[in-house]
Amino acid sequence: MAGRLVTLTTDFGDGSPYVAAMKGVILGIDPSARLVDLGHGLLPQDVRHAAFFLAGCLPFFPPDTIHVVVVDPGVGTARALLHVEAGGQHLLVPDNGCWTLAVTQMGAPRVHRLAERRFWRESVSSTFHGRDILAPVAAHLARGVRPEELGPVVSEWVELPFPRASTEAGRLRGEVVFVDHYGNLISNIPGAAFRELGAGPVRVRVGRRVVTQCVDAYAEADPGTPVALVSSGGWLEVAVNRGNAAAVLKARVGTPVEVVRSTDETT
Amino acid sequence: MAGRLVTLTTDFGDGSPYVAAMKGVILGIDPSARLVDLGHGLLPQDVRHAAFFLAGCLPFFPPDTIHVVVVDPGVGTARALLHVEAGGQHLLVPDNGCWTLAVTQMGAPRVHRLAERRFWRESVSSTFHGRDILAPVAAHLARGVRPEELGPVVSEWVELPFPRASTEAGRLRGEVVFVDHYGNLISNIPGAAFRELGAGPVRVRVGRRVVTQCVDAYAEADPGTPVALVSSGGWLEVAVNRGNAAAVLKARVGTPVEVVRSTDETT
Amino acid sequence: MAGRLVTLTTDFGDGSPYVAAMKGVILGIDPSARLVDLGHGLLPQDVRHAAFFLAGCLPFFPPDTIHVVVVDPGVGTARALLHVEAGGQHLLVPDNGCWTLAVTQMGAPRVHRLAERRFWRESVSSTFHGRDILAPVAAHLARGVRPEELGPVVSEWVELPFPRASTEAGRLRGEVVFVDHYGNLISNIPGAAFRELGAGPVRVRVGRRVVTQCVDAYAEADPGTPVALVSSGGWLEVAVNRGNAAAVLKARVGTPVEVVRSTDETT
Numbered sequence: 001m002a003g004r005l006v007t008l009t010t011d012f013g014d015g016s017p018y019v020a021a022m023k024g025v026i027l028g029i030d031p032s033a034r035l036v037d038l039g040h041g042l043l044p045q046d047v048r049h050a051a052f053f054l055a056g057c058l059p060f061f062p063p064d065t066i067h068v069v070v071v072d073p074g075v076g077t078a079r080a081l082l083h084v085e086a087g088g089q090h091l092l093v094p095d096n097g098c099w100t101l102a103v104t105q106m107g108a109p110r111v112h113r114l115a116e117r118r119f120w121r122e123s124v125s126s127t128f129h130g131r132d133i134l135a136p137v138a139a140h141l142a143r144g145v146r147p148e149e150l151g152p153v154v155s156e157w158v159e160l161p162f163p164r165a166s167t168e169a170g171r172l173r174g175e176v177v178f179v180d181h182y183g184n185l186i187s188n189i190p191g192a193a194f195r196e197l198g199a200g201p202v203r204v205r206v207g208r209r210v211v212t213q214c215v216d217a218y219a220e221a222d223p224g225t226p227v228a229l230v231s232s233g234g235w236l237e238v239a240v241n242r243g244n245a246a247a248v249l250k251a252r253v254g255t256p257v258e259v260v261r262s263t264d265e266t267t
Numbered sequence: 268m269a270g271r272l273v274t275l276t277t278d279f280g281d282g283s284p285y286v287a288a289m290k291g292v293i294l295g296i297d298p299s300a301r302l303v304d305l306g307h308g309l310l311p312q313d314v315r316h317a318a319f320f321l322a323g324c325l326p327f328f329p330p331d332t333i334h335v336v337v338v339d340p341g342v343g344t345a346r347a348l349l350h351v352e353a354g355g356q357h358l359l360v361p362d363n364g365c366w367t368l369a370v371t372q373m374g375a376p377r378v379h380r381l382a383e384r385r386f387w388r389e390s391v392s393s394t395f396h397g398r399d400i401l402a403p404v405a406a407h408l409a410r411g412v413r414p415e416e417l418g419p420v421v422s423e424w425v426e427l428p429f430p431r432a433s434t435e436a437g438r439l440r441g442e443v444v445f446v447d448h449y450g451n452l453i454s455n456i457p458g459a460a461f462r463e464l465g466a467g468p469v470r471v472r473v474g475r476r477v478v479t480q481c482v483d484a485y486a487e488a489d490p491g492t493p494v495a496l497v498s499s500g501g502w503l504e505v506a507v508n509r510g511n512a513a514a515v516l517k518a519r520v521g522t523p524v525e526v527v528r529s530t531d532e533t534t
Numbered sequence: 535m536a537g538r539l540v541t542l543t544t545d546f547g548d549g550s551p552y553v554a555a556m557k558g559v560i561l562g563i564d565p566s567a568r569l570v571d572l573g574h575g576l577l578p579q580d581v582r583h584a585a586f587f588l589a590g591c592l593p594f595f596p597p598d599t600i601h602v603v604v605v606d607p608g609v610g611t612a613r614a615l616l617h618v619e620a621g622g623q624h625l626l627v628p629d630n631g632c633w634t635l636a637v638t639q640m641g642a643p644r645v646h647r648l649a650e651r652r653f654w655r656e657s658v659s660s661t662f663h664g665r666d667i668l669a670p671v672a673a674h675l676a677r678g679v680r681p682e683e684l685g686p687v688v689s690e691w692v693e694l695p696f697p698r699a700s701t702e703a704g705r706l707r708g709e710v711v712f713v714d715h716y717g718n719l720i721s722n723i724p725g726a727a728f729r730e731l732g733a734g735p736v737r738v739r740v741g742r743r744v745v746t747q748c749v750d751a752y753a754e755a756d757p758g759t760p761v762a763l764v765s766s767g768g769w770l771e772v773a774v775n776r777g778n779a780a781a782v783l784k785a786r787v788g789t790p791v792e793v794v795r796s797t798d799e800t801t
Contacts, residue, residue, distance in 0.1 A: 449578055499662030
């Protein structure tokens with residue numbers, strides 16, 4: 001029988017041996033595991049970035065997939081490590097809220113705190129629980145250990161406060177929550193609300209800059225022109241065709257984004 | 268039976284969830300697919316860079332491999348998406364010419380335009396056809412769907428104009444077409460023509476700089492010395508042993524490269 | 535039966551076709567091989583960096599794994615290529631010492647020099663032995679070729695001189711040997727020696743800077759504070775909680791590190 005799918009998501013980069021060490025530990029326990037890299041270039045120790053990353057990909061995976069996530073600024077402190085089951089998928093994560101946004105799309109979570117040391121490496125460092133706890137637990141799960149063997153069920157965990165946009169009539173207010181590899185700015189303003197308001201002419205403010213062209217596809221605009229559109233994840237996105245919106249508009253995570261009808265303001 | 272090989276090549280980088288979303292979609296439809304990353308650090312929306320990348324690797328893969336390529340500046344516009352079969356391998360690509368250089372080494376292509384929406388995700392965004400069309404089509408192919416089910420055969424597609432070198436007697440003229448990770452400059456001058464002319468002493472001009480040392484291996488030269496040699500892909504390459512030729516020679520894609528006999532010119 | 539595990543470690547980066555070409559060659563010979571990326575962002579042509587990288591991950595892998603390593607500044611020269619068997623694992627490496635540190639943790643090595651050209655690609659370039667020799671040999675090994683078929687046993691090879699720390703009573707002297715993705719500084723001072731001396735108050739000098747806070751976990755310190763701790767690999771590490779120690783302390787590989795009792799010096 002083919003091995004279980006085990007994915008890896010970390011902020012370890014590509015030049016340090018940490019990702020490879022986790023792969024070695026997993027395959028050392030379950031040589032049949034089928035490893036899948038989700039991404040190792042997450043912003044170092046940025047839990048909110050990880051949350052948005054995971055929300056953009058985990059819901060697509062099939063049941064029985066095991067996801068190991070290591071963006072863990074609290075490693076070695078009293079923060080718990082969790083097993084989360086949602087929609088038939090399994091997450092092994094630090095209890096820092098990185099997973100809660102993704103799971104809202106996957107189904108009600110059942111959560112265990114990792115406590116049974118017999119599934120960990122014998123010697124556990126205080127700086128690398130990914131290798132010493134999460135990787136071996138993932139491999140044991142892949143070999144058939146049941147979640148309830150890993151530790152007690154818990155009913156409380158850290159929820160990441162995710163900023164909500166305000167969508168009062170005729171004016172949408174939110175902020176940039178993710179900047180992707182191209183420099184595209186993803187906001188927390190729902191695409192549906194933007195589409196409704198954007199049926200007429202609108203102005204999209206990003207910090208102090210104003211964007212007036214709304215499109216469906218990047219290439220509808222001239223190269224270099226900032227545009228507003230609905231992102232592939234369903235949020236208001238500001239992009240520059242063939243360019244980098246973050247650089248052009250001097251924006252980053254946290255920059256305010258506002259949509260108003262053009263007729264509602266002068267200038 | 269082991270799953271089908273499905274490779275992924277994108278310009279999505281390593282910190283955005285887009286690659287991972289495609290993997291989830293593929294495995295969600297065919298959990299037995301065996302994913303292989305070819306590269307996700309391709310230059311953003313640079314079709315010519317993608318063309319050279321693919322030409323340097325696709326011909327080595329075995330028949331039945333399915334390759335998904337997403338370097339797609341025209342996403343969401345009327346540009347087609349294609350299934351290309353060549354040498355028994357399968358490519359799923361935007362119709363922007365990124366694949367034509369590679370296929371010249373693989374055999375006559377048979378091309379279908381993707382049109383059958385039953386193999387796509389139910390909801391198709393206008394900014395991420397990689398996730399919503401190419402990934403699910405790849406997974407259906409992996410499960411046994413035949414190419415002719417995907418859409419109609421087409422006989423026209425975008426050919427990428429690839430600059431050809433001139434190889435008149437005693438003088439080779441071309442340009443830099445690829446700069447690799449080390450800063451090595453790969454030209455479009457065939458290695459065979461360079462070897463023939465280079466049997467005697469030659470001068471290799473790269474922009475305004477002149478390189479006079481020809482070698483077989485990088486380490487034959489002193490560290491820091493620019494050298495000309497035949498690349499692993501069979502082209503004239505200019506490199507700097509233990510250094511970065513692009514930086515040292517201030518060259519980039521498009522910089523002219525010329526080879527002349529030393530005796531044919533004065534200094 | 536599931537295919538053999540074949541790992542890849544290179545300094546090829548993520549935007550050049552070289553990694554993908556090797557994958558194609560391996561799968562072209564053994565389509566059942568299960569490829570695992572260890573890292574492709576190793577410092578270009580930095581054998582010492584590769585040595586530390588491999589020591590941090592290879593020992594965790596199961597027997598029968600085949601590791602292909604291409605950090606190879608001497609490609610095309612007379613340097614040999616080796617098959618190394620240690621602890622039941624197989625390494626295919628250039629004879630430049632990149633593997634000797636890892637193998638000290640894996641068992642006595644049995645070493646063959648690759649000489650049998652029938653396991654190589656028919657045409658061997660002088661700049662890419664990873665694709666033309668190491669990859670096909672890995673695939674043939676995966677299909678069952680025995681190491682002794684690859685070439686003659688050798689008893690001499692390049693050992694990488696790895697700087698040793700001095701641990702005289704009350705004073706530890708070493709240097710930074712690795713800087714990871716976060717900017718953490720890993721030294722060659724054994725963690726055990728540091729723990730013993732650090733039972734009392736100590737001063738850790740990194741170049742001209744002094745660190746006085748010793749912790750078990752990064753997050754015990756205030757953000758931005760430099761701390762000394764034992765790394766996940768068992769060495770004295772200097773880090774900055776939520777920051778980049780290499781930047782903050784202006785340190786890099788080779789920077790001297792010294793630990794002394796606080797009571798042993800004035801200031």
